[in-house]
Amino acid sequence: MPETIHVKTRSRTEMVDMTSLVQNEVSKSGISDGVCMVYVPHTTAAVTINEGADPSVCQDILTKLTEMVPPDAGYRHMEGNSDSHIKASLVGNSVSVLVENGRLVLGTWQKIFFCEFDGPRSRKAYVKVY
Amino acid sequence: MPETIHVKTRSRTEMVDMTSLVQNEVSKSGISDGVCMVYVPHTTAAVTINEGADPSVCQDILTKLTEMVPPDAGYRHMEGNSDSHIKASLVGNSVSVLVENGRLVLGTWQKIFFCEFDGPRSRKAYVKVY
């Protein structure tokens, strides 16, 4: 199995900053220059890069996504989490970041967020540096 | 040209499971460990990873996308498929998946779907394993 980050989410929708956990995997890989891919193997969760300085940004993202894709809207899928699947495809299940001198090359305000859309659950993300 | 998967779609919007076709290309590549990129060279189609067990999930995704981006909404582009272009940018035109021991490392419920937003058409996707 690939290197794995474990994330425990605490509510139905939540964005969890996993930047330092991803950086740890980059450091452990010993790779100085390359690309780091973060991959979420779930279908009701996602990963995105956005602002980490003000937590209101993540709240606004989650609120707007739920306005756009409400939980109950006459879906066919009977498990009650169609909204979570739809959000997952809108946000996407992987991101890639450049690595230089053993560090993720993120913009000033960028953090890597695990996006929970059907929690709370025990989740994971794979990290590959190459 | 890169390795190419051919997909024939049968309606205006449709999600076609191409996981086994992608796995075939991974196997043919002879690469045991790496990354597999699937790239859609169209501007009114996309590719996403989501649940494949219950076909209702794909139906719900397509229905909600069409609610969010209806076909007729006073667009400027005169070809009648602006909604298809918009959906393409929301979902994205490539995905990457890890490869280990010659197999795609997908989550339990994950399948790779070609997303048709302006069909029916003969479409293609490129696959690169590295």
Add this chain to the structure above:
Amino acid sequence: MPETIHVKTRSRTEMVDMTSLVQNEVSKSGISDGVCMVYVPHTTAAVTINEGADPSVCQDILTKLTEMVPPDAGYRHMEGNSDSHIKASLVGNSVSVLVENGRLVLGTWQKIFFCEFDGPRSRKAYVKVY
């Protein structure tokens, strides 16, 4: 720092075709076959691949995104650009394109667009070919 493309945007939302600038970086890299990644290090901008022949397509994409995520909608983030952050996560901050014989392998109608959601500003995008 990685190879950097500089983009000057002129309005709050705008899509700027940077295909030829990306192709320049591919040519400079001297790499004949591989993958080109374009990465936007901002949290209120994005990058997407879509149709470049008719500029109406980009206008329709921007107009619809603003309908879906209006600038003023009771957001918590007080900087007045929550809509820009939300759009950034919907569209995504990187794309990858195959390279063969030193050329980007784009579909007939595909162009690579820098997406400004909180301009006008001086922006940048990183390009890595591997």
